Amino acid sequence: MRQIVLDTETTGMPVEEGHRLIEIGAVELVDRRLTHNNYHQYLNPERAVDAGAFAVHGLSNDFLESKPRFNEVADEFLEYVRGAELVIHNAAFDVGFLDAELKRLGYPPLTEHVDRVTDSLAIAREKHPGQRNSLDALCRRYQIDNSDRTLHGALLDSEILADVYLALTGGQWDLSFDNPAETATAGQAALGTIPVDRPRLRVLGADDGERTAHEAWVERLRKVDEAFRWPGTSSISD
Template sequence: MRQIILDTETTGLDPDQGDRVVELGCVEVVNRELTGNNLHLYFNPDRDSSPEALAVHGLTTEFLSRHNRFKDEAQRIAAYLEGAEIIIHNAAFDTKFLNAEFARAGMPTVNSIAGLITDTLAMARERFPGKRNNLDVLCERFDISNKHRILHGALLDAELLAEVWLAMTRGQFGLLIEEAGEQGTQKKTADRLALDTLILPVVRPSDPELLAHQEYLDALDKTAGKTCLWRELA
């Protein structure tokens, strides 16, 4: 399944009070690789942002007035999101806004359009209970640089969240495991080998290779929040 890391910026906190989406940023991930097939749009909300929201994203009414309204782009957005797993930090906030925008365009909810919605805030709270888990904190926790994040921006935040999500889920994916069924084919059963008949060379790692291995294990320990299995079994 495609994963779409998604973020929005809005005029305020509540679509029920007339607040609107002013920016949408989406980053596509396939097989845990960023594809570059991203979607980034600004919208004319036909209203001013609240002072508090404007201080967060810096998108002025004058700037936004030069862009299409959400309903003009709704079909394009739905086609891009269709069937994907959508990954959002604090998903309830963004999905409520997106559902309000899609409703104005006479379209189904984002929950119906997507194949699945995953909330990284809920994931982080489960993994780091009792700790702060906003995007800036998670970037620091996983050594992801966000020094260029002066104001919030939907695409920038989606790009940072993609890195955070990949780091948080790294331990769920084996290093040598093939993705079953990706090409619509079954794996072949490996032929049995008589190991006692083989003469296998022994390749000793160099000092730089050993150092790189230790650094990789350090990163695994930090991501997992505990000693990795390799070191436990060593």
């Protein structure tokens, strides 16, 4: 199974106001393992970068002026993603910008070049309803190191998202390059051999934002229960 975990940076938003792509970063997963077959490209957007966007990613107009335009790298990019499943956080944003660039060249939309697009944000919201599900919040929840992420960057964010996606979707998410057969054998051999004096498991408590979201969710359930409860019956809080 070939998956491409992808992220982009732009001159600003929304795409409907003519904002353009300025960076594409992607990492490849095959059978849930990083291959190091990455794709990374800065782009000349042929327009100015908004101040707000620059504060997020730090990519200046002067830096981007010498980079290739999207039409110069489009075929190479499409060849890289062709037939793969794309994993994108808040996929509608990135796909919207990629589709706009492809449309300018008269190319079909992105979904016609790939197998499918999976939105990791939708997965996170389903798994963690009522909680913050930004990439940074998910890194904290799954104890994924994103200490290098002082500014947003498409390639770095796609690498972090690969970790997050594998954690979100459960099971083995080791990103080592060990022989799969050796890894499986080692895993089987380890079953039933946990030492009795092992350290206690770490208990992860909810942070302030998660507790506030939970309390709001409980209060919402209480109000719905009161609104629809049959007279004379007890509420969910009784």
